Amino acid sequence: DAGVTQSPTHLIKTRGQQVTLRCSPKSGHDTVSWYQQALGQGPQFIFQYYEEEERQRGNFPDRFSGHQFPNYSSELNVNALLLGDSALYLCASSWGTNEKLFFGSGTQLSVL
Amino acid sequence: GQQVMQIPQYQHVQEGEDFTTYCNSSTTLSNIQWYKQRPGGHPVFLIQLVKSGEVKKQKRLTFQFGEAKKNSSLHITATQTTDVGTYFCAGRANFGNEKLTFGTGTRLTIIP
Numbered sequence: 001d002a003g004v005t006q007s008p009t010h011l012i013k014t015r016g017q018q019v020t021l022r023c024s025p026k027s028g029h030d031t032v033s034w035y036q037q038a039l040g041q042g043p044q045f046i047f048q049y050y051e052e053e054e055r056q057r058g059n060f061p062d063r064f065s066g067h068q069f070p071n072y073s074s075e076l077n078v079n080a081l082l083l084g085d086s087a088l089y090l091c092a093s094s095w096g097t098n099e100k101l102f103f104g105s106g107t108q109l110s111v112l
Numbered sequence: 113g114q115q116v117m118q119i120p121q122y123q124h125v126q127e128g129e130d131f132t133t134y135c136n137s138s139t140t141l142s143n144i145q146w147y148k149q150r151p152g153g154h155p156v157f158l159i160q161l162v163k164s165g166e167v168k169k170q171k172r173l174t175f176q177f178g179e180a181k182k183n184s185s186l187h188i189t190a191t192q193t194t195d196v197g198t199y200f201c202a203g204r205a206n207f208g209n210e211k212l213t214f215g216t217g218t219r220l221t222i223i224p
Binding site for chain 2 (some may be wrong): 020033035041042043044045048049056058059090098100101102103105106
């Protein structure tokens with residue numbers, strides 16, 4: 001039984017570029033949440049997807065957008081990258097919107 | 113918006129000593145979860161508390177949820193080197209908000 005898988009594991013971009021991160025939830029899970037974790041900080045909630053719709057959103061600008069597909073996998077898109085977007089991006093899946101989260105290993109994004 | 117703070121930010125203990133981290137929310141919580149993140153790893157779910165005043169134990173770990181459902185604590189008895197990592201509490205607000213807000217974390221290091 002595969003857990004939560006994220007790709008790529010590492011990514012280097014330059015300012016102004018766009019990036020797409022991908023996440024496959026744990027088998028049987030229907031909800032995907034995305035978090036941004038800066039070095040030495042706690043995970044910050046970006047948004048949550050359930051039934052292919054964005055259900056909740058944290059305090060992130062519109063440059064951050066996402067999508068959930070019929071197979072429950074999800075993408076996080078970030079446009080017009082800033083240096084401050086450098087962080088570990090974590091995807092977490094759950095069965096339902098209020099349950100415990102299972103995290104993937106994350107995508108380490110570096111913006112130069 | 114909802115804020116979740118943890119103290120202390122860092123804790124260094126001798127192996128065999130006890131450890132406690134405290135979590136405080138700016139708003140009343142419907143439930144609180146605890147996660148552990150090993151260095152270089154991703155958060156892993158430990159436990160969820162739902163009821164006011166609830167106490168749960170997992171071997172050497174004791175979790176408490178405050179009577180007012182605004183604070184929580186994690187106590188580890190007789191720490192071991194395997195306890196190294198950052199401990200995060202994460203809470204959902206009590207007004208139907210499904211966003212899980214993570215605390216600032218307490219980083220535990222063990223001196224052998």
